Amino acid sequence: xxxxxxxxxxxxxxxxxxxxxxxxxxxxxxxxxxxxxxxxxxxxxxxxxxxxxxxxxxxxxxxxxxxxxxxxxxxxxxxxxxxxxxxxxxxxxxxxxxxxxxxxxxxxxxxxxxxxxxxxxxxxxxxxxxxxxxxxxxxxxxxxxxxxxxxxxxxxxxxxxxxxxxxxxxxxxxxxxxxxxxxxxxxxxxxxxxxxxxxxxxxxxxxxxxxxxxxxxxxxxxxxxxxxxxxxxxxxxxxxxxxxxxxxxxxxxxxxxxxxxxxxxxxxxxxxxxxxxxxxxxxxxxxxxxxxxxxxxxxxxxxxxxxxxxxxxxxxxxxxxxxxxxxxxxxxxxxxxxxxxxxxx
Amino acid sequence: xxxxxxxxxxxxxxxxxxxxxxxxxxxxxxxxxxxxxxxxxxxxxxxxxxxxxxxxxxxxxxxxxxxxxxxxxxxxxxxxxxxxxxxxxxxxxxxxxxxxxxxxxxxxxxxxxxxxxxxxxxxxxxxxxxxxxxxxxxxxxxxxxxxxxxxxxxxxxxxxxxxxxxxxxxxxxxxxxxxxxxxxxxxxxxxxxxxxxxxxxxxxxxxxxxxxxxxxxxxxxxxxxxxxxxxxxxxxxxxxxxxxxxxxxxxxxxxxxxxxxxxxxxxxxxxxxxxxxxxxxxxxxxxxxxxxxxxxxxxxxxxxxxxxxxxxxxxxxxxxxxxxxxxxxxxxxxxxxxxxxxxxx
DNA sequence: GTGAAAGCGCTAACAG
DNA sequence: CTGTTAGCGCTTTCAC
Numbered sequence: 159x160x161x162x163x164x165x166x167x168x169x170x171x172x173x174x175x176x177x178x179x180x181x182x183x184x185x186x187x188x189x190x191x192x193x194x195x196x197x198x199x200x201x202x203x204x205x206x207x208x209x210x211x212x213x214x215x216x217x218x219x220x221x222x223x224x225x226x227x228x229x230x231x232x233x234x235x236x237x238x239x240x241x242x243x244x245x246x247x248x249x250x251x252x253x254x255x256x257x258x259x260x261x262x263x264x265x266x267x268x269x270x271x272x273x274x275x276x277x278x279x280x281x282x283x284x285x286x287x288x289x290x291x292x293x294x295x296x297x298x299x300x301x302x303x304x305x306x307x308x309x310x311x312x313x314x315x316x317x318x319x320x321x322x323x324x325x326x327x328x329x330x331x332x333x334x335x336x337x338x339x340x341x342x343x344x345x346x347x348x349x350x351x352x353x354x355x356x357x358x359x360x361x362x363x364x365x366x367x368x369x370x371x372x373x374x375x376x377x378x379x380x381x382x383x384x385x386x387x388x389x390x391x392x393x394x395x396x397x398x399x400x401x402x403x404x405x406x407x408x409x410x411x412x413x414x415x416x417x418x419x420x421x422x423x424x425x426x427x428x429x430x431x432x433x434x435x436x437x438x439x440x441x442x443x444x445x446x447x448x449x450x451x452x453x454x455x456x457x458x459x460x461x462x463x464x465x466x467x468x469x470x471x472x473x474x475x476x477x478x479x480x481x482x483x484x485x486x487x488x489x490x491x492x493x494x495x496x497x498x499x500x501x502x503x
Numbered sequence: 504x505x506x507x508x509x510x511x512x513x514x515x516x517x518x519x520x521x522x523x524x525x526x527x528x529x530x531x532x533x534x535x536x537x538x539x540x541x542x543x544x545x546x547x548x549x550x551x552x553x554x555x556x557x558x559x560x561x562x563x564x565x566x567x568x569x570x571x572x573x574x575x576x577x578x579x580x581x582x583x584x585x586x587x588x589x590x591x592x593x594x595x596x597x598x599x600x601x602x603x604x605x606x607x608x609x610x611x612x613x614x615x616x617x618x619x620x621x622x623x624x625x626x627x628x629x630x631x632x633x634x635x636x637x638x639x640x641x642x643x644x645x646x647x648x649x650x651x652x653x654x655x656x657x658x659x660x661x662x663x664x665x666x667x668x669x670x671x672x673x674x675x676x677x678x679x680x681x682x683x684x685x686x687x688x689x690x691x692x693x694x695x696x697x698x699x700x701x702x703x704x705x706x707x708x709x710x711x712x713x714x715x716x717x718x719x720x721x722x723x724x725x726x727x728x729x730x731x732x733x734x735x736x737x738x739x740x741x742x743x744x745x746x747x748x749x750x751x752x753x754x755x756x757x758x759x760x761x762x763x764x765x766x767x768x769x770x771x772x773x774x775x776x777x778x779x780x781x782x783x784x785x786x787x788x789x790x791x792x793x794x795x796x797x798x799x800x801x802x803x804x805x806x807x808x809x810x811x812x813x814x815x816x817x818x819x820x821x822x823x824x825x826x827x828x829x830x831x832x833x834x835x836x837x838x839x840x841x842x843x844x845x846x847x848x
Numbered sequence: 849g850t851g852a853a854a855g856c857g858c859t860a861a862c863a864g
Numbered sequence: 865c866t867g868t869t870a871g872c873g874c875t876t877t878c879a880c
Binding site: 420449 | 558559560561562563565566571573576578591594595598599602607608609610611612621624625627628629630735761764765768771772791793794795796
Binding site for chain 3: 515516517527528531532534535537559560562563564565566567568
């Protein structure tokens with residue numbers, strides 16, 4: 159009793175084969191693009207499939223093929239990951255590409271115990287062909303994943319030498335370009351706000367900053383290097399430290415847009431005008447970078463590409479092709495907006 | 504050749520029944536909590552299931568039950584929906600609750616043609632038990648969904664008289680409370696920024712505003728009622744109109760946080776100090792309302808509850824219980840932050 | 849090039 | 865209360 163097509167009965171491969179006057183094998187071969195069917199028969203079958211608007215039942219395919227066509231996407235349990243505008247865009251890339259390749263992407267929240275998680279359940283039930291993580295995962299998780307031999311890829315890994323397949327952005331380069339832009343605008347006294355919580359991330363962003371600084375033989379005061387940012391509020395405090403130091407810089411490079419937003423808010427609260435008194439550049443180009451005042455000058459990271467590439471790497475693994483281990487997004491495109499003052503103009 | 508448990512071979516219901524010395528029926532009954540098994544047998548079977556860490560294969564269940572245990576979550580094709588911090592929190596509620604009830608939630612992007620969409624494919628293949636939409640859907644979609652008799656629920660519907668099962672927030676009430684708060688702080692000249700793109704949303708927010716205003720016999724100038732906001736930039740322009748009018752208000756109520764952010768940015772750019780010169784209150788309490796300066800005083804909407812309730816309503820439909828048609832979130836809790844000046848303090 | 853038939857792992861009549 | 869068995873819709877081996 160459905161109204162899908164002309165028929166009231168649900169179609170299946172048997173009915174299609176009867177309509178075509180062939181065996182189910184022939185229909186199956188056509189469906190799966192296998193050879194062993196004459197061109198004439200193939201055409202006839204294809205026509206009927208088209209006419210009847212028939213789609214094979216995924217669940218029986220899943221059963222016999224022991225494949226789920228599901229990719230699990232693991233989000234951090236706390237709301238923050240999804241709230242992080244950065245990953246929203248990545249997810250769009252993931253879903254678009256996954257669907258194109260015939261996968262469903264199913265959402266999953268990270269739980270305390272990996273073993274008892276819905277994800278683990280799914281894997282055991284052949285209900286996940288692969289999994290995608292946003293951000294690096296801990297050793298216990300890696301261990302479990304290895305044990306059960308499930309393909310996975312990590313997006314936006316910060317590790318210098320990741321032990322898993324992942325797609326990452328070149329934050330050293332981004333940081334270099336963002337800092338260099340400040341220098342090109344005539345700034346010589348440039349502070350740094352970064353996040354040391356993830357050491358490898360800290361190192362690459364700081365190295366990018368340092369490279370630009372030392373290239374021009376500039377220097378910085380210890381108080382200008384702030385490493386305890388991890389959200390807007392903590393970045394705010396970093397900025398406070400900078401502004402309370404003996405030497406106030408004319409510009410600050412921030413390792414993420416959200417830190418720049420925190421920093422600008424602090425400058426604002428302490429009576430500084432941005433960018434007149436102090437300039438900001440950063441890395442990420444999340445939507446919020448256009449909502450703040452002044453609008454942020456930042457490095458764009460192609461988030462959709464990150465998501466799409468991750469699916470490609472995962473698909474390759476699922477199909478037993480060993481993909482490259484680490485795919486690096488270039489990320490050297492600066493989006494010039496209003497947060498940097500040109501001192502040399 | 505897997506390492507799941509003690510055995511190298513994959514478990515199935517037959518093996519479990521052999522271990523227990525019973526029939527597969529008994530095991531199946533125990534698995535599905537059906538009666539017809541003696542307490543003793545049940546216990547024995549349960550023990551073995553526990554010991555062997557056995558989980559029944561979902562795909563064969565799906566096949567025979569003609570149920571997918573999948574709920575599709577449809578996101579707007581453009582990046583904006585996921586980027587909208589409001590819905591991020593809703594999604595967390597959805598996934599948590601859905602998993603608790605044994606569903607997977609699979610992500611799906613809205614496509615131009617509903618008929619050819621991955622969602623429609625899934626429905627036809629018995630691969631979706633129900634679907635959840637964020638925001639109202641158009642008549643074509645409603646028509647298609649009705650035709651194929653798939654349960655669905657719409658989250659954050661703005662319609663006054665929705666023709667489908669949905670969960671919505673009481674924006675009239677929220678708007679009233681937010682406006683009333685401005686009045687309680689001594690403001691008498693209060694402007695309004697809203698979005699007329701969705702007429703029913705406009706009406707309820709405007710009505711809430713108007714109710715608070717007229718209760719106190721206050722009045723407003725036509726220029727103070729701006730209805731063309733739909734994002735940060737358009738709200739910015741609305742605010743410009745207000746500030747360029749002959750009479751500048753002391754406060755503005757905005758029908759969404761993002762409009763308040765646009766409005767505050769405009770005030771800032773035009774040399775007004777918020778909240779000293781002009782105050783803002785709004786509705787939504789998205790994360791960004793804490794990142795902007797000053798931090799927004801706004802009405803909290805329980806987004807996680809929205810998501811959870813939607814799943815409950817959907818689950819009820821799937822199980823052939825007719826749920827209430829419209830579930831309304833109350834949303835009258837004001838979060839007082841820094842965007843409103845107390846004139847009477 | 850084509851068809852018959854044996855499962856994949858489970859549920860649920862039905863018979864005992 | 866328990867066991868036997870016929871499918872669910874598909875893929876794929878094997879025989880023709």
